[in-house]
Amino acid sequence: MLYREAGQFKTSYAADQAIFPIRQDRIGVAVILAIGLFVIPVISGQYWLETIMVPFLVFSMAAIGLNILTGYCGQLSLGTGGFMACGAFFSYKLATAFPDLNIVLVFLLAGLGTALVGIAFGLPSLRIKGFYLAVATLAAQFFLLWMFNKFPWWNNYSPSGVISAPPRAVFGDFFVTGNGATPQVKYLFLLVFVAVLALIAKNLVRSRIGRSWMAIRDMDIAAEIIGIRPLYAKLSAFAVSSFYIGIAGALWAFIYTGTVEALAFEISRSFQVLFMIIIGGLGSILGSFLGAGFIVLLPILLTNLPGLLGVDIPVELVAHLEYMIFGALIIFFLIVEPHGLARLWTLGKEKLRLWPFPY
Amino acid sequence: MSTRLLTWIAVVPGVVLGLGLIFQLMAAADPGFFFTWPYYGEVLIAGLLQGVLYALVALGFVLIFKASGVFNFAQGSMVLFAALTMVGFIEMGLHWILAALVTMAVMVVVALAVERAVLRPLVNQAPITLFMATIGIFYFLDGLGQFFWGSDVQVLDIGIPKDPIFILQDWVDGGMLVNAFDLVAAAVAAVLVAILAVFFQATRVGRALRAVADDHQAAQSVGIPLPVIWAIVWSVAGFVALVAGIMWGGKLGVQFTLALIALKALPVLILGGFTSIPGAIVGGLIIGASEQVAEIFLGPFIGSAIQDWFAYMLAMLFLLFRPQGLFGEKIIERV
Numbered sequence: 001m002l003y004r005e006a007g008q009f010k011t012s013y014a015a016d017q018a019i020f021p022i023r024q025d026r027i028g029v030a031v032i033l034a035i036g037l038f039v040i041p042v043i044s045g046q047y048w049l050e051t052i053m054v055p056f057l058v059f060s061m062a063a064i065g066l067n068i069l070t071g072y073c074g075q076l077s078l079g080t081g082g083f084m085a086c087g088a089f090f091s092y093k094l095a096t097a098f099p100d101l102n103i104v105l106v107f108l109l110a111g112l113g114t115a116l117v118g119i120a121f122g123l124p125s126l127r128i129k130g131f132y133l134a135v136a137t138l139a140a141q142f143f144l145l146w147m148f149n150k151f152p153w154w155n156n157y158s159p160s161g162v163i164s165a166p167p168r169a170v171f172g173d174f175f176v177t178g179n180g181a182t183p184q185v186k187y188l189f190l191l192v193f194v195a196v197l198a199l200i201a202k203n204l205v206r207s208r209i210g211r212s213w214m215a216i217r218d219m220d221i222a223a224e225i226i227g228i229r230p231l232y233a234k235l236s237a238f239a240v241s242s243f244y245i246g247i248a249g250a251l252w253a254f255i256y257t258g259t260v261e262a263l264a265f266e267i268s269r270s271f272q273v274l275f276m277i278i279i280g281g282l283g284s285i286l287g288s289f290l291g292a293g294f295i296v297l298l299p300i301l302l303t304n305l306p307g308l309l310g311v312d313i314p315v316e317l318v319a320h321l322e323y324m325i326f327g328a329l330i331i332f333f334l335i336v337e338p339h340g341l342a343r344l345w346t347l348g349k350e351k352l353r354l355w356p357f358p359y
Numbered sequence: 360m361s362t363r364l365l366t367w368i369a370v371v372p373g374v375v376l377g378l379g380l381i382f383q384l385m386a387a388a389d390p391g392f393f394f395t396w397p398y399y400g401e402v403l404i405a406g407l408l409q410g411v412l413y414a415l416v417a418l419g420f421v422l423i424f425k426a427s428g429v430f431n432f433a434q435g436s437m438v439l440f441a442a443l444t445m446v447g448f449i450e451m452g453l454h455w456i457l458a459a460l461v462t463m464a465v466m467v468v469v470a471l472a473v474e475r476a477v478l479r480p481l482v483n484q485a486p487i488t489l490f491m492a493t494i495g496i497f498y499f500l501d502g503l504g505q506f507f508w509g510s511d512v513q514v515l516d517i518g519i520p521k522d523p524i525f526i527l528q529d530w531v532d533g534g535m536l537v538n539a540f541d542l543v544a545a546a547v548a549a550v551l552v553a554i555l556a557v558f559f560q561a562t563r564v565g566r567a568l569r570a571v572a573d574d575h576q577a578a579q580s581v582g583i584p585l586p587v588i589w590a591i592v593w594s595v596a597g598f599v600a601l602v603a604g605i606m607w608g609g610k611l612g613v614q615f616t617l618a619l620i621a622l623k624a625l626p627v628l629i630l631g632g633f634t635s636i637p638g639a640i641v642g643g644l645i646i647g648a649s650e651q652v653a654e655i656f657l658g659p660f661i662g663s664a665i666q667d668w669f670a671y672m673l674a675m676l677f678l679l680f681r682p683q684g685l686f687g688e689k690i691i692e693r694v
Contacts, residue, residue, distance in 0.1 A: 076487060128678050129690075131430045131490070135629045136678060138622070139671035150662045221692050267622065271494060278491045316510070323502025330495035335480040338488045 003352040019202055036191050041184045049183040056296045057190040058251045063276040063288035064201050065244030070274070071282035072205055073237035074217030075125050079137040081269035082144035083242050084249030085262055086114040089154045091250035092163045096156055103168040103176060103254070104193070111247040117144070118242025125234050129220075141267055148262040155261075162261045165254040177254045186255050193251070197244065202285045204240065213237050214283070245273075279333055281340025290341040298326065375403070382656055394656070401536050402655050403648050408541035410647020411548045412610070415603040416624035417631065417639040418555070419596040424633045425572040426592040427478065429489045433496035435621020437597060440504040441466055442604030442613040446515050447508040455517040459601065466597030469500070474590040501618055510615060515608035519543045544606045551602055552640060555595075559636075564591060572634075626674035632684025641685065646670045 003024050010016045020026045040053065062084060069075050091110035094101065101109075121140040128136050148154050155163045167178025175181040176189045204210050212233040215223035224230055253260040272295060280291020302322045306313050313321070337343055379399050386394035416438060423431040444465050448458035477492050520539045559565040570578040571588045579585055607617055627646045631638025653669045683690045 070487075124675055124679060127682050128675075129682070131486070131633065132629050132678060132682065132684070134430075135625045136671070136675045138625060139668060139675050142668035142671055146662075146664065146667050150664070275491070275494070278488070282487075317506065320502045320506040320510070323498050324506065325502075327495045327497065327499030327502065330498065331477055331492050334484075334488055334492050334495065335477075338481070338484050 003349070003355075005353070019199075019206075033195065036195075037188070041187055046183050049187045052296060052300065053187050054183070054190060054256050056293055057187075057194045058248055058256050059273065059276060059292040059296055060289045061194050061197065061251060062245050062248035062273045063280065063292045064198060064285060065241045065246075065248060066273050067277045067280075067282065067285070067288045068201065068205065068213070068244065069237050069241035071277055071284065071287075072210060072217060073213040073234065073241075074220075075122075075234060075237060076131065076134040077137040077241075078134050078267070078270045078274070079121060079140035079144075080245055080273045081265040081267055082141040083114050083118060083245040084252060084269060085144055085148050085265035086117050086242075087111060087246030087249030088253035088260055088265070089148050089163065089262075090114060090246065091254060092156075092165070093154065095166055095168065095254075099166070103170060106168075107193075107247050107250045107254075110250045111243040114246025114249070115239040115243040118238045118245075119235050122235050122238030122242075125238065126231060138267070141270060145262050145265060160261075162259050163253065164259040168254075177258070179258070181255075190251065190255055197247070198285060198289075201240075201244065205285065209233075209236060217283075275330065277340075279330070279340055281342025284340070284342035286345065287340050287342030290345070294341065298329065302326065378652065392656075392659070399652075402651050404537055405541070406648035406651025407644050408538070408545055408647070409651060410627075410643040410645070411541070411545045411640075412603070412606055412643075413620075413624050413627045413647055414640045414643025415544075415548055415551070415599065415606060416621055417627040417643055418551070418636065419599040419603065420621075420624060420628050421631075421633065421636055421639045422555075422596045422599065423592055426568055427571075427589055428486060428575075429478070429493060430486065430633070431496075431596070432490065432493045432621070433500060434596065434600060434624070435618040436497045436500040436504070437466070437469070437600035438604045438607060438620065439613070439615070439617040440469070440500045440604075441597065441601040442515060442608035442617060443504040443508040443513070445601070445604065446513045446608070446613050449515070450513075459605070462601055463598060466601055467594045470593030470597050471590050473593050474586055478589055479586060497618070501615075505615070512612045512614040513608075515605065515613050517605065517609065519609055540610060544610070547602065547606060548640075551599065552636070555599075555636065558595075568592060623670065626670035629684055630674045630677050632686045632688070634688050635684070635686035638684060638686030646673065649673055 003022075005022045005024075008021075008023055010021070015021075018026075020029060041049070044053070062080060065083075066077065066080050069077050087107075087110045090113040091106050094106045094109055095103070098106075117140075121137065124136050125133050149161065152158070152161070155161055165177040167175055167180055169175045170189060174185050174189075176186055205213070212223070212228045213236075215226070215228050216230060216233045216237075220230055223233070249265065252264070257264070276291035276295045277288060278291070279294050280289070281287025299322065302325055303318065306318060379396065382392075382394045382399065383396075386392045416434060419434040419437065420431055423429055423434070441462055445455075445458050445462040448461050449455055453461065473496060477496060478489075481489055481492055520543070522539050523536050524539050524542075525536060557565075559569060567578070567583045567588060568591065570581070570583055571585065575585065578588075604613075604617070607620060611617065624643075627639060627642040629642075630646060631640070631642025650666050650669045650673075654663070654666045658665055677685065
């Protein structure tokens with residue numbers, strides 16, 4: 001009864017093309033944003049903000065990036081970790097070479113740099129398709145990681161190979177990176193940053209370019225015949241996707257962990273992000289958030305579960321059990337809902353529209 | 360086929376000799392660059408034998424992809440799981456042949472479970488969903504193996520000699536150094552491929568497998584039961600994983616990193632084509648030899664450890680010219 005669009009008439013083209021055409025959706029998004037902005041930083045402690053909310057937002061960003069490439073344009077990529085590393089190291093080089101540059105600009109420029117790398121590694125997609133392409137993107141993963149590991153120029157010749165984010169502030173004295181940054185400021189900065197970029201992504205995928213990506217995904221030959229140029233569509237998907245993933249990598253290094261080495265962006269990171277978009281839902285911005293939340297929360301839950309249940313299991317066994325449960329849950333989710341959590345939300349919406357009078 | 364074979368006979372020695380000549384010129388120009396023909400030969404042979412081991416893992420991928428269209432990422436963890444299980448049984452006091460047989464039985468159980476719990480509920484789903492499911496199997500098997508057998512590095516020794524030996528001493532001054540273990544591995548791989556070839560070509564089950572690989576629906580309509588076939592294919596892949604596990608485990612010790620050698624088999628796969636058993640072998644040989652040569656002779660110029668990515672770059676270059684791999688079925692797309 002609450003969720004019903006009957007009676008909401010659109011009287012202008014602008015209203016007809018709004019991102020959230022239903023009033024309840026608009027209210028819902030506004031409420032979620034308001035809770036995120038005003039309630040969460042107040043009620044949650046440092047642990048919640050730093051181990052759950054911050055990685056959740058960073059991973060959401062990466063998941064949006066990969067979802068643009070894989071979910072919307074249909075190009076399976078396993079190079080996410082490599083592109084995240086690009087973003088991290090580019091932003092580090094930029095931030096240390098130009099100390100006066102605003103940190104937001106640093107992140108955006110690092111994203112642009114990663115986009116260029118993404119275009120270079122996206123070139124084979126014009127020839128190679130499907131799983132062959134997935135394996136080819138592993139070349140990006142291994143080559144980029146090797147490069148950041150091999151050449152000390154990238155970490156300013158630090159002997160340990162680790163980069164530490166220099167302290168940088170926004171709006172005068174709100175430090176968002178470095179040791180002086182408080183979890184609240186970090187979280188709020190991330191929230192605004194991710195919300196704005198997610199909004200842009202949401203708009204992008206329903207624009208002309210987003211529709212051309214989806215046409216390529218659904219059948220690239222047919223798309224080519226109706227006049228979509230695969231070169232532009234595929235490479236732009238690689239560029240935009242890498243832009244988001246690069247920024248996610250930069251946020252990871254600067255805001256989430258603070259110090260990072262190339263090993264943090266190993267192949268397992270790529271799989272982690274891929275899990276997020278599959279569990280969350282391919283081709284859905286909302287799904288990116290849901291999947292990121294699920295994959296961030298699941299290991300924390302699994303680690304704490306024995307303690308909560310009062311069972312005493314050796315730590316090493318817990319680690320192995322975690323692996324098993326994680327694998328089994330992935331399979332279970334794929335079986336019950338192959339289209340992801342976002343699909344559950346869509347189905348729920350259909351039900352809500354009719355509830356409580358389904359006839 | 361014959362023209363293609365002729366091309367191969369012409370191209371391969373040409374490339375090998377050409378590279379050798381280039382290296383010789385480089386050595387002539389730069390005294391710091393060490394090159395002799397026997398050394399080059401040694402590097403090539405070491406690489407080829409390494410490639411055989413890659414091919415062993417790639418074979419498992421190909422079998423499953425051919426029969427069910429599933430890109431089985433879990434092959435690496437199957438290798439680890441088989442090796443761990445076998446070491447576990449050997450430590451219980453079984454002879455290694457007996458342990459291998461028991462492990463094989465375990466792998467069949469795994470195959471049945473995979474078919475029952477994963478493939479059957481996910482029938483008709485998109486390939487990417489199945490691919491993700493195999494990553495789930497990857498995590499599960501990793502955890503299961505280490506849950507039962509622990510995560511320490513273990514030694515798997517079934518009596519294969521590991522001494523370096525010299526061959527061709529009559530022809531080359533000082534002979535060429537080859538690892539005996541690798542030679543045995545190559546022989547085992549050859550026997551394995553022969554067994555698989557006989558199994559696929561000459562038995563009733565093998566014919567059914569090929570029919571399923573050719574066309575699922577047609578095979579089903581002439582009465583071939585798909586679930587049974589899938590269980591058999593996963594069992595055969597489990598057998599290949601066991602052999603690969605024994606070989607890799609004997610070479611490197613049984614440890615967690617074994618699961619990651621699957622990543623080394625991936626460029627082999629795209630080079631050879633996902634659907635071709637000869638492709639897996641030839642791809643393995645090319646990748647093994649070329650990455651060894653690149654590491655030894657190019658490594659000093661662009662930095663060491665290029666092995667990590669060289670194979671992928673090489674495979675990608677190949678793909679630009681042949682998008683379905685060297686031996687893969689030609690991909691025909693229609694609207």
